[in-house]
Amino acid sequence: MFVNWALQEVNLKIVYYGPGLSGKTTNLEFIYHKLDPSLRGDLITLKTREERTLYFDFLQLEVGRIKGMKPKFNLYTIPGQVYYSYSRKIILRGVDGVVFVADSQADRMTENLDSLMDLEQNLIENGHSLENFPWVLQYNKRDLPRVIPINELNAKLNFHRVPVVEAVASRGAGVMETLKSAIQGVVGRVQKVI
Amino acid sequence: MLQLAEKPAEQFMLSTETFNQVNDILRDLVTSTRSDFALFCDANGNPITHHGKQHVVNLSGLSALAAGNFAATAEMARVIGEKEGFKFIFQEGDRRNLYLCNVGFNFLLAIIFDKAVALGLVRIFANKTVENLKGVLDKAAQAEKKASDFIDSEFGLLLGKELDKSFSL
């Protein structure tokens, strides 16, 4: 969090985490197209020729003043592919909240779990942990044929009982709900801890 | 007293007084180097303030990219065994050049200048600017107010309504 009292701005950083191809970039693209241009900046994407995130995507959102302060939300995605490990560490610096985009397909469970463990490890290096940090789970790709039932996903991934949103990010379903839930998690934690 | 420039922190509170001092320093830098533009941001990619010609529209984007670029370059230094990291990053364009350096551990300074301005001159003034900025930031106690002074349950409620409106939920 960065508070600039002269400009009365509060900057919060929210990172979309999750395994490769789970739909993190698709979330940001939908938010970008959905929001009025007066509420958001340009979408910056650093990607490979194959459209995979190479370093990060970035999008800034603003909403109207609240109690005199202007909240700004800086949304980042990480590259999910396993070998971009160092980039993920860099993007997580200064993070205030996380959206974990899980892939609901039956054959992606190992990747979801590996990515969640990787997130936990990186949060610990930043002095946080999944247990005491605001994060939400998005179960994405609910439109595909062989998806894992929600209760099974919860049993495997939601051991800290964080908010869950079902999504079809490619159609925008659940995307704004996920973001709202993540923002409220961050704001709720500020009230409790600081 | 908290040393803003060096201490890793979860929350930064920048007071109006410090902000104004930083602004003055940036103005001096742009004037004395006749640069187009100087941006001061934090190492996490939050823009703080800038001075100069307004041809850079997306300040938040520039700050995010500067922070990402700087972090990646620092890691490159480590990989090749440069323990202290690189002192600055310099990019040469057709019309304009970019100079990027860190200000202590937590902040970055980006300078955009015309090809006609000598790099040596920018370097000298950038070094001086970094020292001045560090001086101001190290003396600055974090602003008195805490985030929880204004981020209370009323703030949460109002924000929720604002998000519903903006997101048309």
Ligand SMILES: Nc1nc2c(ncn2[C@@H]2O[C@H](COP(=O)(O)OP(=O)(O)OP(=O)(O)O)[C@@H](O)[C@H]2O)c(=O)[nH]1
């Ligand atoms: N069927 C379906 N496809 C989706 C959904 N969400 C995303 N996709 C597709 O999945 C592919 C990967 O999406 P990305 O958003 O690029 O994935 P990513 O998580 O950013 O991947 P990395 O950048 O490699 O980490 C794209 O072809 C998307 O169109 C969904 O809900 N349903």
Ligand SMILES: [Mg+2]
């Ligand atoms: Mg991506």
